[in-house]
Amino acid sequence: MNLDFEKNAEQVASYLVFLKTLEPGTGSIIPALQDMQSRFGYIPMEMVQETAEALKVFSSQIYGVATFYAQFSMEPKGKWRFDVCLGTACYVKGAGDILKKLEDILQIKSGETSADGLYTIESCRCIGACGLAPVMTVNGKVYGKVKEDDIELIIASLKEDEDDNVE
């Protein structure tokens, strides 16, 4: 997916200013990636090229680091990111069914983002809340003892939050 420069003009401008503060060289690749990830929510290829020029490194070096670390994503994520824990405690309590139900409702598979850019489904390993199994998070907010029937309600509550913000 190409970066929409018009829509992201502010983030692009501020990232380019930040980029100028970094020393050229491979030691600045991770700080640059961390900044891109937090500013854009992912690592846009267009910014990788800009970064390579500024740091005087190859794009492939930046790409290599970005794809090595799980904290960096080369794909844009949805506005709402669901992470279903598939650790052992959650799995035995039905996390697989929770994930399947979420996939059915949102019509996307784990690892995918909906075409409208609203939802991403991912799975993760134990997040240390096994006593609440099965657990899922939405943008980091933990939902515990989740039942299949809860999923639609959780999604509806996200939409309500959105509507509230529009008013």
Ligand code: FES
């Ligand atoms: S296994 Fe899911 S929180 Fe530990």
